[in-house]
Amino acid sequence: MGRHGLAMTFDRGCLLDIRDRASDMRWWSSEPDGFAVVDFEGKLVQIRYVVCNVCDGRGYYVNPSIDSNGIDPEEFDRDPGFREDYFSGMFDVRCELCWGSRVIPVPLYPDDLKRLSEWQEAGSDSRAIQEAEQRMGA
Numbered sequence: 001m002g003r004h005g006l007a008m009t010f011d012r013g014c015l016l017d018i019r020d021r022a023s024d025m026r027w028w029s030s031e032p033d034g035f036a037v038v039d040f041e042g043k044l045v046q047i048r049y050v051v052c053n054v055c056d057g058r059g060y061y062v063n064p065s066i067d068s069n070g071i072d073p074e075e076f077d078r079d080p081g082f083r084e085d086y087f088s089g090m091f092d093v094r095c096e097l098c099w100g101s102r103v104i105p106v107p108l109y110p111d112d113l114k115r116l117s118e119w120q121e122a123g124s125d126s127r128a129i130q131e132a133e134q135r136m137g138a
């Protein structure tokens, strides 16, 4: 896979990872005024809003299946139409984390925050194992 350090936009390995996991990171099911319902336990937690870190507050991003491995600048050179489509937003999809609202709720209290991040870590661990198994051909 050739990566020639094109524009920064294409060199965001960790963000691309986040994109793939965005729907798993959605821990809340609804947001009644100033609160959010924690999806996996049905509890209400008090929240504040921050800019969505998956889409950088845009509400959408380029479909990960298009550029999750990075795009080789040569691909653009070979196919100017593709380049045009890419930059015109043709491959944009709604952000799976904020669902286009550009902000995400964050628990106000450290206890809630801690519980959630533990839940997310547990989730990504089991997914990492799954992916490793798939690579091994399990």
Ligand SMILES: [Zn+2]
Pocket: 052, 053, 054, 055, 056, 057, 058, 059, 060, 095, 096, 097, 098, 099, 100, 101, 102, 103
């Ligand atoms: Zn978002």
